[in-house]
Amino acid sequence: MASLGRLFRLALGATLGTWALLLLVALAAPVQAQQPSSVNPTASSVKEQQLLQELNRIQGRVSIPDKRSGMLEQPGRDWRNFHEVTLRWIGGIVILGMLAVLVIFYLTRGQVRLESGRSGRTVVRFNAFERLVHWMTATCFIVLAISGLNITFGRPLLIPLIGLEAFSDWSQWAKYGHNYLSFPFTIGVILIFLMWIAGNIPDKTDVEWIKRGGGLLGHDHPPAKHFNAGQKMIYWIVVLGGGAVAITGYLLMFPFYTAGIEGMQVAQVVHSIVAVLFVAAMLAHIYIGSIGMEGAFEAMGTGNVDVNWAKEHHSLWLEQQKAAGTDARPAAAPAE
Amino acid sequence: MARMKFLCDADRCIECNACVTACKNEHEVPWGINRRRVVTINDGKPGERSVSMACMHCTDAPCAAVCPVNCFYTTADAVVLHSKDLCIGCGYCFYACPFGAPQYPKVGNFGSRGKMDKCTFCAGGPEADGSKAEYEKYGANRLAEGKLPLCAEMCSTKSLLAGDGEIIAQIYKERVTKRGYGSGAWGWKTAYRESIDT
Numbered sequence: 001m002a003s004l005g006r007l008f009r010l011a012l013g014a015t016l017g018t019w020a021l022l023l024l025v026a027l028a029a030p031v032q033a034q035q036p037s038s039v040n041p042t043a044s045s046v047k048e049q050q051l052l053q054e055l056n057r058i059q060g061r062v063s064i065p066d067k068r069s070g071m072l073e074q075p076g077r078d079w080r081n082f083h084e085v086t087l088r089w090i091g092g093i094v095i096l097g098m099l100a101v102l103v104i105f106y107l108t109r110g111q112v113r114l115e116s117g118r119s120g121r122t123v124v125r126f127n128a129f130e131r132l133v134h135w136m137t138a139t140c141f142i143v144l145a146i147s148g149l150n151i152t153f154g155r156p157l158l159i160p161l162i163g164l165e166a167f168s169d170w171s172q173w174a175k176y177g178h179n180y181l182s183f184p185f186t187i188g189v190i191l192i193f194l195m196w197i198a199g200n201i202p203d204k205t206d207v208e209w210i211k212r213g214g215g216l217l218g219h220d221h222p223p224a225k226h227f228n229a230g231q232k233m234i235y236w237i238v239v240l241g242g243g244a245v246a247i248t249g250y251l252l253m254f255p256f257y258t259a260g261i262e263g264m265q266v267a268q269v270v271h272s273i274v275a276v277l278f279v280a281a282m283l284a285h286i287y288i289g290s291i292g293m294e295g296a297f298e299a300m301g302t303g304n305v306d307v308n309w310a311k312e313h314h315s316l317w318l319e320q321q322k323a324a325g326t327d328a329r330p331a332a333a334p335a336e
Numbered sequence: 337m338a339r340m341k342f343l344c345d346a347d348r349c350i351e352c353n354a355c356v357t358a359c360k361n362e363h364e365v366p367w368g369i370n371r372r373r374v375v376t377i378n379d380g381k382p383g384e385r386s387v388s389m390a391c392m393h394c395t396d397a398p399c400a401a402v403c404p405v406n407c408f409y410t411t412a413d414a415v416v417l418h419s420k421d422l423c424i425g426c427g428y429c430f431y432a433c434p435f436g437a438p439q440y441p442k443v444g445n446f447g448s449r450g451k452m453d454k455c456t457f458c459a460g461g462p463e464a465d466g467s468k469a470e471y472e473k474y475g476a477n478r479l480a481e482g483k484l485p486l487c488a489e490m491c492s493t494k495s496l497l498a499g500d501g502e503i504i505a506q507i508y509k510e511r512v513t514k515r516g517y518g519s520g521a522w523g524w525k526t527a528y529r530e531s532i533d534t
Contacts, residue, residue, distance in 0.1 A: 040516060040517040041347065041517060042347060042517040042518060042519045043517070044382055044383045045346075045347075045383040045384075045385050045519050046377045046378050046383050046384070046385050046519075047519060047520070048519070048520055048522050048523075048525075049520075049525070051377070058375075058377060059377075060375035060376050060377040060378075060379065060386075060387075061375070061376045061377075061379040062373050062374065062375055062376070063351070063353060063374070064353075064356065064370055064373055066368070066370055066373075068436070069370055069373045069375070069436055070375055071375075071436050072375040072377065072387060072389055072435070072436075072522075072523075073389075073434055073435060073522075073523055073526060074434055074436075075434045075525075075526040076434070077398060077432075077434070079402075079431055079432060080398045080401055080402055080432045083402050083428070083432075084401055084402065150404075151404045151426065151428075152404070154404060154405075155403075155404055155405065155406050159405075159406055164405070164406060164407075164422055165421075165422070167405060168405045168407070168421070168422040168423075168424060171404060171405050171424050172424045175424050175425075175426060252427070255427060255430075255449075261430070261431060261436070264427075264431055265431050268431060
């Protein structure tokens with residue numbers, strides 16, 4: 001009997017509840033009618049321009065595995081402008097400017113001659129390992145520089161000459177060369193840093209050398225150790241500039257390992273500016289190491305320089321060599 | 337000719353990802369490449385919105401401007417396409433694109449990203465319309481068959497619109513007038529330097 005009574009009470013409750021609900025709905029109807037005919041859900045929603053103003057990009061969530069694609073929008077067009085306009089101006093001015101300076105210098109000053117003539121005796125300046133490292137880095141640099149400049153200047157300069165298909169084929173190989181030769185280049189820069197650091201710490205002799213303009217103008221020969229101030233500058237350009245292009249280059253070569261899109265844009269800006277400055281500095285280095293100075297190329301060619309050349313350009317170093325007893329050795333017999 | 341555009345009505349998008357799936361299927365896009373994706377902003381919070389995004393086929397497209405080998409071209413319908421034969425996979429278009437549209441088959445693989453792939457507005461590539469070579473490189477060319485992009489055509493809520501910019505803008509305007517609200521045409525200011533006044 002008890003269970004029957006509970007059933008009755010439940011049924012009564014349900015009936016009453018239904019009636020109460022109906023009553024509520026009836027009461028609510030006039031209230032709804034007083035509200036505006038349509039609500040505006042966008043009043044509280046996220047807004048594109050507001051999000052862009054806050055962060056300059058819109059980031060969300062995606063359900064596909066590629067989480068990087070959650071970046072909806074990043075409208076900054078600064079990088080485009082840099083690549084198209086700024087970099088081409090910087091590169092053009094720096095590289096053509098350096099070439100112009102070198103040509104003018106060669107035409108007015110001419111080659112820096114060996115004033116006391118050749119002594120016939122030589123002294124070892126760079127050993128085989130040093131020369132190997134130098135030329136490994138140098139050949140890599142030339143390929144890297146040409147293939148790099150191709151990416152920035154090839155489109156306006158080369159495509160009109162050789163056409164789209166040929167330029168694409170060449171650029172594909174240039175890109176492979178650029179990517180793969182970056183590794184021996186980086187190793188070369190590290191080895192250069194380690195093997196010549198001792199001779200490249202700036203000291204008092206550099207002040208004197210710079211004050212006298214390195215003896216480039218006139219017939220002055222300021223004293224210098226193994227490396228003069230100009231060579232020290234080249235050393236630090238190679239070490240610091242090479243380090244900077246290597247780091248930023250690897251950021252671009254391995255996208256998203258450490259840098260996102262904005263990081264890669266910054267890396268590309270640093271990479272390209274340092275690179276064009278580097279190219280300009282190396283043009284000066286190539287000039288003075290070849291046609292710019294008599295007897296200079298031998299240092300990296302055979303590794304032995306004439307004693308008189310050492311006396312004129314690296315007097316303090318030659319004295320050190322003399323003291324150590326490693327200076328005098330007869331030059332190889334001329335081929336004629 | 338028409339000026340083709342995409343418009344995602346974020347107030348209608350329900351993040352079903354059918355556009356993403358349809359795109360992958362129609363063009364047989366390889367694994368890891370998503371020409372289109374749906375991004376949800378403020379997910380799970382009040383005011384959340386989902387936007388379906390792919391290449392917007394920008395006016396004065398940044399990708400085309402920065403491409404070192406000039407592999408991009410714009411069709412008579414203002415669709416931005418590229419030649420995979422010319423592309424060297426350098427990644428520059430990816431740095432320049434405001435919408436993250438360019439995709440690479442081998443991102444992060446030792447700098448050899450492979451040929452860039454992106455939304456073609458279902459308009460194929462430089463090869464002959466509807467050819468096998470075109471299909472293998474770029475997917476279907478629906479535009480040449482007189483059809484609009486599949487992502488928008490099969491959108492269940494008709495949130496994603498694709499077609500002539502003036503027509504889809506008109507459709508969107510009418511919607512906004514009728515329902516009384518609209519959060520705007522996402523990406524239009526960035527892509528086309530204009531927005532739809534509603």
